[in-house]
Amino acid sequence: MMSMPTHTFRIVVAKPGLDGHDRGAKIVARALRDAGMEVIYTGLHQTAEEIVETAIQEDADVIGVSILSGAHMTIFPKLFGLLRERDAGDIVVVAGGVIQSEDVPRLQEMGVSAVYDAEQPLQALVDAVTRLAAERRVRLGL
Amino acid sequence: MDVVEGIKRGDRRALARAISVAEGGGAAPLVSALFKETGRAFTIGITGPPGVGKSTLTGALVTRARKEGKSVGLILVDPSSPFSQGALLGDRIRLSDHFTDPDVFIRSMASRGHLGGIAGATGDAVMLMDAFGKDLVIVETVGVGQSEIEIAEVADTTVVCLQPGSGDSIQVLKAGIMEIADIFVVNKADHPMAGQLRREIRVMMTMLDWQGWAPALVMTQATAGEGVDQLWQALWSHRAYLQESGELRVKRASAFAHEVRNLIVGRLAGAVDGAMAAAAVSGLMEQVADRVLDPYAAAEQIFQRFDPKAPHSPGARLAPRVRATVKGFHKASETETAHHHKMIV
Numbered sequence: 293m294m295s296m297p298t299h300t301f302r303i304v305v306a307k308p309g310l311d312g313h314d315r316g317a318k319i320v321a322r323a324l325r326d327a328g329m330e331v332i333y334t335g336l337h338q339t340a341e342e343i344v345e346t347a348i349q350e351d352a353d354v355i356g357v358s359i360l361s362g363a364h365m366t367i368f369p370k371l372f373g374l375l376r377e378r379d380a381g382d383i384v385v386v387a388g389g390v391i392q393s394e395d396v397p398r399l400q401e402m403g404v405s406a407v408y409d410a411e412q413p414l415q416a417l418v419d420a421v422t423r424l425a426a427e428r429r430v431r432l433g434l
Numbered sequence: 435m436d437v438v439e440g441i442k443r444g445d446r447r448a449l450a451r452a453i454s455v456a457e458g459g460g461a462a463p464l465v466s467a468l469f470k471e472t473g474r475a476f477t478i479g480i481t482g483p484p485g486v487g488k489s490t491l492t493g494a495l496v497t498r499a500r501k502e503g504k505s506v507g508l509i510l511v512d513p514s515s516p517f518s519q520g521a522l523l524g525d526r527i528r529l530s531d532h533f534t535d536p537d538v539f540i541r542s543m544a545s546r547g548h549l550g551g552i553a554g555a556t557g558d559a560v561m562l563m564d565a566f567g568k569d570l571v572i573v574e575t576v577g578v579g580q581s582e583i584e585i586a587e588v589a590d591t592t593v594v595c596l597q598p599g600s601g602d603s604i605q606v607l608k609a610g611i612m613e614i615a616d617i618f619v620v621n622k623a624d625h626p627m628a629g630q631l632r633r634e635i636r637v638m639m640t641m642l643d644w645q646g647w648a649p650a651l652v653m654t655q656a657t658a659g660e661g662v663d664q665l666w667q668a669l670w671s672h673r674a675y676l677q678e679s680g681e682l683r684v685k686r687a688s689a690f691a692h693e694v695r696n697l698i699v700g701r702l703a704g705a706v707d708g709a710m711a712a713a714a715v716s717g718l719m720e721q722v723a724d725r726v727l728d729p730y731a732a733a734e735q736i737f738q739r740f741d742p743k744a745p746h747s748p749g750a751r752l753a754p755r756v757r758a759t760v761k762g763f764h765k766a767s768e769t770e771t772a773h774h775h776k777m778i779v
């Protein structure tokens with residue numbers, strides 16, 4: 293009874309940094325909703341601290357970080373540092389947006405589970421998020 | 435993770451997980467373990483049509499509450515998609531000032547097919563936040579237009595928000611929202627038609643016979659924080675009225691009775707599904723389809739053999755006849771359906 297599975301995956305879609313539009317993030321959010329997920333959309337200009345607190349309170353399986361500018365090399369170390377500090381390292385982090393391909397291995401090294409650029413089909417992102425969320429639930433026995 | 439101990443310790447991750455468990459239909463052991471810790475929070479419902487400014491106003495109220503040093507729990511309900519069962523939960527956008535305040539806990543919640551303007555697990559989540567020690571628990575409902583008035587079962591004080599120039603006052607009259615309002619807010623007071631809406635509400639209020647508490651009427655401009663002090667005051671006046679008149683206990687007793695009834699109905703619904711599945715297997719429903727047996731007689735036969743304590747096996751449910759499926763969308767999971775049952779009716 294206690295650990296009845298919900299099967300409804302929850303994902304926080306965040307748009308950190310200063311660049312001003314979130315069209316891409318909204319398209320992704322809608323695609324994830326249409327795949328049956330509960331998508332918590334937090335708006336523009338989120339700090340790492342705000343993203344982590346949101347993910348904790350929302351009991352998110354996944355944090356999806358949308359990046360347009362080159363800000364990712366500073367946001368991700370902060371994000372992972374805070375997740376570890378708050379005992380929330382089990383929350384999966386994926387990145388999407390405009391990311392130079394030479395940055396991808398470094399992001400993965402930091403702990404980003406999947407990286408998507410706008411060129412790839414949306415369905416690939418949806419599939420990856422679904423798989424990562426399901427694996428996390430299994431790992432945690434949820 | 436022992437979420438009960440975690441909640442008693444003030445661990446936010448435990449509270450977050452507990453709410454998810456409640457959403458999945460597993461609230462019973464949590465509520466049993468924590469019920470004695472509940473009943474202290476002031477619970478407030480914020481309801482009204484889509485886009486009226488509920489989230490903005492909620493944000494302004496949180497700022498006001500924090501100025502008084504009160505801790506706040508928020509439950510922001512948005513609808514689930516009936517097609518995918520997914521949801522886009524966007525109320526948080528207007529609450530970003532409070533994201534990192536350790537004394538504010540914000541939870542977005544999808545309605546998951548529940549129709550009353552809140553989610554099936556909203557009441558349980560309120561209790562969990564209350565047990566966690568929040569001074570105020572504020573619930574923002576789905577943007578409602580019709581008679582989604584269930585919030586009044588969950589909240590001590592219900593705030594109905596309306597906006598000028600939208601024909602809202604007519605809606606309110608039609609939908610029976612008038613009767614659940616402890617406080618009316620005319621938001622977007624900066625709108626030229628605000629004065630007119632205020633007069634309309636005044637007139638409507640004279641049409642009902644109020645016993646004890648007549649709803650307060652507050653003008654706000656949530657985006658500028660204007661009128662929020664007056665709303666804050668109205669909330670505490672109503673609170674004082676509830677306590678001094680003994681109405682609070684009466685109100686909560688009736689809400690609990692309603693909840694207990696719903697829990698029983700939910701269990702019965704499971705047994706009914708089992709009986710229906712058995713009836714289908716035995717060919718009874720075929721007879722109805724062939725017009726050999728009429729629906730009333732079939733129901734009577736099933737009812738005579740009905741065992742309310744028959745264990746609920748979701749697998750035995752009759753699936754509703756699906757007329758069309760949208761490509762890429764999938765059906766509700768078993769637990770969601772069971773949950774749906776527990777709450778509706």
Ligand SMILES: Nc1nc2c(ncn2[C@@H]2O[C@H](COP(=O)(O)OP(=O)(O)OP(=O)(O)O)[C@@H](O)[C@H]2O)c(=O)[nH]1
Pocket residue numbers: 483484485486487488489490491525528576577621622623624625654655656657658
């Ligand atoms: N002019 C004016 N606009 C306002 C006021 N309060 C809110 N708004 C705007 O109204 C829009 C909707 O505000 P929300 O707070 O999201 O409304 P809501 O009722 O929570 O909306 P849903 O949750 O979608 O039903 C936003 O663009 C707000 O900025 C106000 O007092 N005056």
Ligand SMILES: [Mg+2]
Pocket residue numbers: 488489490525574
């Ligand atoms: Mg809202």
